[in-house]
Amino acid sequence: MDSVSFVFALLKIALILGFLVTLTAVLTWVERRQCALIQDRVGPNRAVVYVPGLALKLLAGGGGLGLGAALAAAGMALREHPKAMVVCFAAAAVVALAGVVGAVRVPSGTVGIRLAGMLHPVADGIKFITKEDFVPPNGDRLLHALGPIIALFPALVTLAVVPFGDTLAVQLGAGGNLWSRLAHGRIGWADSLRHYHAAVPRFGMPTLSPDLLPVPLQIVDLDVGILYIFALAGTGIIGAAVAGWSSDNKYALLGGLRAASQMVSYEVAMGLSLVGAFMISSSLRLDDIVRWQSEHTWGIFVQPFAFVLFLATAVAEQKRTPFDAPEGESEIVAGYFLEYSGMKFSMFMMGEYMELIVSSALLVTIFLGGYAIPFVHRDGITLAFGDRVLWQAALPHVALVALSVLVFFGKLLAVCFLQLFIRWTVPRFRYDQVMRLGWRRLLPAALVNMMLTGAALIAVDHASAGIDQALRIAADVCNAVVVLGFAYGGVAFVRFLASRPKPQQELLSTSAQRAHAQGGAHTSPMQA
Amino acid sequence: MEPLYSELDEGELELPSQPMTLNVGPAHPAMHGTVRCVLELSGETILKADVQIGYLHRGFEKMCERGTWSQVFPYVDRCNYVSPMLNNVGFALAVEKMLGVTVPERCQYYRVALGELARIADHLTCNGAMAMELGAFTPFLWFMKAREMIYDIMEEETGARITHSFGRVGGMAKPPTPAFAEMVRSAVPHVLAILAEGEGLLLRNRIFIDRLQGVGVIKPEDAVALGWTGPCLRSTGVPYDVRKAHPYLVYDRFDFDVPVGSAGDNWDRFMVRLEEIRQSARILEQCLAQMPKDGPINVEDPRIILPPKDEVYSTIEGTIQHFKIVMEGIQVPAGEVYSYTEGGNGELGFYLVSDGSGTPYRVRIRPPCFAVTGALQQLIEGLMVPDIVPTFGSLNMIGGECDR
Numbered sequence: 064m065d066s067v068s069f070v071f072a073l074l075k076i077a078l079i080l081g082f083l084v085t086l087t088a089v090l091t092w093v094e095r096r097q098c099a100l101i102q103d104r105v106g107p108n109r110a111v112v113y114v115p116g117l118a119l120k121l122l123a124g125g126g127g128l129g130l131g132a133a134l135a136a137a138g139m140a141l142r143e144h145p146k147a148m149v150v151c152f153a154a155a156a157v158v159a160l161a162g163v164v165g166a167v168r169v170p171s172g173t174v175g176i177r178l179a180g181m182l183h184p185v186a187d188g189i190k191f192i193t194k195e196d197f198v199p200p201n202g203d204r205l206l207h208a209l210g211p212i213i214a215l216f217p218a219l220v221t222l223a224v225v226p227f228g229d230t231l232a233v234q235l236g237a238g239g240n241l242w243s244r245l246a247h248g249r250i251g252w253a254d255s256l257r258h259y260h261a262a263v264p265r266f267g268m269p270t271l272s273p274d275l276l277p278v279p280l281q282i283v284d285l286d287v288g289i290l291y292i293f294a295l296a297g298t299g300i301i302g303a304a305v306a307g308w309s310s311d312n313k314y315a316l317l318g319g320l321r322a323a324s325q326m327v328s329y330e331v332a333m334g335l336s337l338v339g340a341f342m343i344s345s346s347l348r349l350d351d352i353v354r355w356q357s358e359h360t361w362g363i364f365v366q367p368f369a370f371v372l373f374l375a376t377a378v379a380e381q382k383r384t385p386f387d388a389p390e391g392e393s394e395i396v397a398g399y400f401l402e403y404s405g406m407k408f409s410m411f412m413m414g415e416y417m418e419l420i421v422s423s424a425l426l427v428t429i430f431l432g433g434y435a436i437p438f439v440h441r442d443g444i445t446l447a448f449g450d451r452v453l454w455q456a457a458l459p460h461v462a463l464v465a466l467s468v469l470v471f472f473g474k475l476l477a478v479c480f481l482q483l484f485i486r487w488t489v490p491r492f493r494y495d496q497v498m499r500l501g502w503r504r505l506l507p508a509a510l511v512n513m514m515l516t517g518a519a520l521i522a523v524d525h526a527s528a529g530i531d532q533a534l535r536i537a538a539d540v541c542n543a544v545v546v547l548g549f550a551y552g553g554v555a556f557v558r559f560l561a562s563r564p565k566p567q568q569e570l571l572s573t574s575a576q577r578a579h580a581q582g583g584a585h586t587s588p589m590q591a
Numbered sequence: 592m593e594p595l596y597s598e599l600d601e602g603e604l605e606l607p608s609q610p611m612t613l614n615v616g617p618a619h620p621a622m623h624g625t626v627r628c629v630l631e632l633s634g635e636t637i638l639k640a641d642v643q644i645g646y647l648h649r650g651f652e653k654m655c656e657r658g659t660w661s662q663v664f665p666y667v668d669r670c671n672y673v674s675p676m677l678n679n680v681g682f683a684l685a686v687e688k689m690l691g692v693t694v695p696e697r698c699q700y701y702r703v704a705l706g707e708l709a710r711i712a713d714h715l716t717c718n719g720a721m722a723m724e725l726g727a728f729t730p731f732l733w734f735m736k737a738r739e740m741i742y743d744i745m746e747e748e749t750g751a752r753i754t755h756s757f758g759r760v761g762g763m764a765k766p767p768t769p770a771f772a773e774m775v776r777s778a779v780p781h782v783l784a785i786l787a788e789g790e791g792l793l794l795r796n797r798i799f800i801d802r803l804q805g806v807g808v809i810k811p812e813d814a815v816a817l818g819w820t821g822p823c824l825r826s827t828g829v830p831y832d833v834r835k836a837h838p839y840l841v842y843d844r845f846d847f848d849v850p851v852g853s854a855g856d857n858w859d860r861f862m863v864r865l866e867e868i869r870q871s872a873r874i875l876e877q878c879l880a881q882m883p884k885d886g887p888i889n890v891e892d893p894r895i896i897l898p899p900k901d902e903v904y905s906t907i908e909g910t911i912q913h914f915k916i917v918m919e920g921i922q923v924p925a926g927e928v929y930s931y932t933e934g935g936n937g938e939l940g941f942y943l944v945s946d947g948s949g950t951p952y953r954v955r956i957r958p959p960c961f962a963v964t965g966a967l968q969q970l971i972e973g974l975m976v977p978d979i980v981p982t983f984g985s986l987n988m989i990g991g992e993c994d995r
Contacts, residue, residue, distance in 0.1 A: 102732040313613050317635070317976070384726050385798050393621045393724035394977045488792060490799050491726030493977045494635055 067241045067276070075282045079222050082472070086479070087416045088184035094483050095180060101487045107180030113173045120166045127162010131155040187409070194405035199311040202402065206309035211403065211410035214302030217295040218417035224291050225424045226350045228280035228434050228468035229441070232460065235276055245276065280434075280468060281350060288347040292425065293334050296380065299418070300326040303382075303389065306411070307399035318398025321494055322389035326380055328501040333376035335509035336369045339516035340429050353433030357440065360538035361545060362430040368512045370430045372505055374482075377422035379501065381415055384486040388494045423478040431474055434467035437542035448543075449536040610638050613976075617646040621724055621980045624990025626964070628971075628979065635975045642968045644961075647990035655954035659920025660686055660760055663954060668754040670956060670992040674713035674935035676705045676745070678992075679758030684839060685930035685941035686760045689923050692890050698762050699840045700882035704775065705748065705757070707871040707878070711782060712741045713935035713987075714822075714864040714871075721861060721984035722793055725802055730789035737785040740778040747774065760921055761896050762889030772879045779872050786868060803858035807970045807982035810855065818962035821937020822863045823986060827855035833933035845877045860985035895921050920949025936960050936987050958992040 092107065099106025138151030176182070198207050235244040285291050300323050307319015340362055341347055344355035356362055363370045379386040390398035400411045427433060438446050443458040492500065523534065610631040616622030625646035631639040651670060655663045667678040680702045687694065694702070719734030742752045748768055749755035757764050768774075793799045809819075811827040824831055832849040834842040850866035852859025889896045893912050902909030925947035931940040937959030944953040963986045970982050 098728070102729050103736055104732065313611065317613075387726065388977065391726070391977060393726075393980045396620060487729050489727065489796060490722065490793075490802060492798055493802060493975060495975060496798075496801055 107183040110182035110186040111175040124166030131159030191409040202311040203309035210306030215414040223282040226281035231278040233276040310402035329379040332505040336372035357435035360541040361432040364541040385489040434471035647994040674709040676709035681932040683758040717987040737782040766888040826852035826859035960993040
């Protein structure tokens with residue numbers, strides 16, 4: 064490995080880890096917000112930082128004016144380009160005005176900053192770090208400490224093989240070693256589009272040429288791909304089992320046993336549910352699976368059954384509701400992490416959220432097109448049904464890569480939110496029902512799915528050209544459905560944001576009316 | 592080649608094992624009301640259960656023997672902290688039976704209305720908590736929201752949200768507020784709408800159905816033999832409701848149904864309570880329509896009812912009357928009485944003995960929960976550990992009432 068790819072690998076690791084840890088904190092907040100939304104509660108609003116209003120006024124006013132001044136100076140410097148100068152001056156005026164208005168509108172006195180409850184994860188972090196780290200006196204100290212580490216580790220490292228963007232192709236400049244060639248390289252702005260499309264084909268890997276450096280946006284590109292994820296995720300079982308065993312508590316032991324048996328059972332169905340997807344793309348590498356979907360259509364359209372199976376088994380693997388029998392708080396109190404407190408407990412929770420992110424990433428990669436966007440390829444947008452091209456537009460390579468990264472993370476976030484929603488709407492299974500569902504329903508279903516996929520693949524291989532063409536058109540129709548669905552969803556979302564809900568207030572009692580007349584809400588224990 | 596261990600039986604190859612003893616409670620999230628279950632487990636299956644009650648025993652019945660008859664009300668409030676109004680009314684009716692007085696009609700309707708509100712609150716709490724303990728948190732909070740509406744009415748009427756101590760021998764502490772009927776009429780549709788919303792999440796949910804149906808089954812004969820009453824008994828198909836079988840207050844004037852189950856499992860107990868909320872809403876509607884707009888709320892008897900405050904301060908008769916009732920208590924004729932009403936969980940009985948003084952000689956409360964909890968052991972034996980949660984939840988055991 065040369066130094067360039069080493070540095071790139073470090074950068075990618077930093078990006079993914081930073082994203083993972085940040086998203087974990089954000090998801091805890093999202094979960095609280097969502098459940099408050101569903102359950103008609105206020106939700107997180109208690110973590111608050113009090114700041115003197117004067118400081119905020121100074122910050123807003125000073126920041127706005129300072130930024131405005133900087134923009135104005137930039138505008139002066141760009142005197143040769145009148146358009147850019149005008150833009151800079153306009154931006155300077157807007158920013159300065161916004162700063163002044165903000166400074167005026169900040170109330171005097173101390174101001175509580177809540178950020179809609181975003182400070183709760185921070186408060187959680189402080190609490191977890193400063194809390195007593197209790198180890199049961201008769202527990203196994205070593206294993207007790209090892210449990211959360213084993214549980215967290217696989218969740219941290221599994222994202223390594225998931226591609227989070229299209230391969231970035233850097234055109235190397237002339238001269239010297241790789242670093243100096245890279246320094247003189249270019250990454251495909253509009254002027255060199257045509258040259259780029261020759262080197263970077265629409266589909267498949269970029270052609271290897273001495274003056275082109277492909278940077279795959281994936282930490283490692285393993286041939287075993289998804290098997291690596293399954294192998295590592297399997298070790299998470301040991302964490303739960305060890306934690307339950309070492310806690311010297313019968314509830315924890317029951318929880319550890321439940322966790323171990325549940326995860327082992329669902330691992331099988333989970334692996335088999337994906338086999339169909341491998342057969343179709345004939346590769347285990349996640350990058351190939353995404354490329355197949357980019358060329359044809361999203362995996363959810365060719366493997367809809369597997370999507371449902373994988374979603375169900377993934378929720379079971381994360382031990383989240385309705386599969387949270389291992390931690391069933393009303394029967395075995397907290398299950399395998401009953402005797403954990405402080406940061407060790409937090410590691411279990413973080414591991415759970417990270418597993419959620421990982422499984423969402425897998426769902427996105429295998430079933431929802433990964434970083435691919437329908438009708439968008441390496442050479443830009445091609446709106447086509449089969450061979451009939453309706454509209455075509457070229458886009459710069461770097462913009463496409465940036466778009467693919469954004470799309471991947473956007474899809475990931477959406478699937479994470481969707482998975483969080485499940486928790487607040489269903490009760491939990493009993494332990495034997497979990498086992499029955501896993502072995503008697505999901506596993507045979509996965510096997511059937513595998514066989515049906517195989518039969519369909521053979522049929523397609525021997526199909527006539529007409530059917531082949533029809534399938535291609537069907538794939539493009541699916542892509543069009545996705546695009547239309549997203550357009551509709553986007554419009555609906557914007558309309559949702561723009562709408563102002565009218566709060567329903569039922570003032571029943573005089574005490575409520577009195578509180579309302581004084582400008583306050585009728586305080587009740589439910590609002591705590 | 593000979594197979595290994597050919598001389599061993601298959602049974603000998605198994606590792607020696609013995610049941611695990613698991614102590615559930617008294618401090619355990621599912622054991623609300625501090626009950627202790629000592630379980631012998633084989634894996635997750637309960638081989639033997641030993642249910643122990645009494646952790647919430649506070650000697651209420653004994654405490655009742657040292658104050659006046661009126662001072663018993665706070666104790667019966669705290670017996671059932673989920674539907675205290677029903678206990679208030681039950682005790683008041685028992686003392687009135689001894690005294691041989693009947694409260695005015697308006698008060699009877701008022702008691703029915705407050706009692707049915709309390710019953711709705713009780714069933715909402717029980718069913719919501721049951722769903723929550725099964726992991727369905729959202730319906731629970733929705734039901735609590737509905738309960739808050741009822742508590743708002745209670746607060747407005749009585750000044751307290753939970754322990755009202757609102758009943759009085761021979762009447763109620765206060766007449767209904769002018770807005771009472773309006774508040775109830777505006778709140779009940781909201782409560783029913785929230786109920787329907789919660790049902791939408793639960794009743795067609797396969798997981799929820801599988802967790803409840805066929806779990807914790809009891810035969811009607813066994814339930815009767817154990818002394819079960821209330822929704823738990825009705826879930827087995829026995830249509831015994833004190834309000835229908837032995838109508839008290841004005842219950843015979845209302846048109847309502849007694850919902851019964853058929854299997855006697857957790858699902859039936861859940862469904863019976865849901866339906867009873869609807870029936871209570873029906874009763875409330877008729878009750879508000881029939882309730883006299885004005886009229887006395889208390890009996891016209893100066894030996895029983897405290898005089899108005901201005902009379903206490905301005906007339907000697909009022910002062911003496913007030914002093915006698917407060918210091919000596921209401922003089923209840925010697926004798927004994929058993930009076931029973933339909934509480935939140937079933938037949939709530941008060942067996943009172945009076946020696947003719949202003950202090951009860953004996954107050955014995957017949958809590959419906961005691962008989963119901965007695966069956967917990969036979970209900971959960973043979974089930975799995977997670978089944979304790981819905982089974983115990985559906986019995987709606989209230990520690991304060993069971994242990995007293």
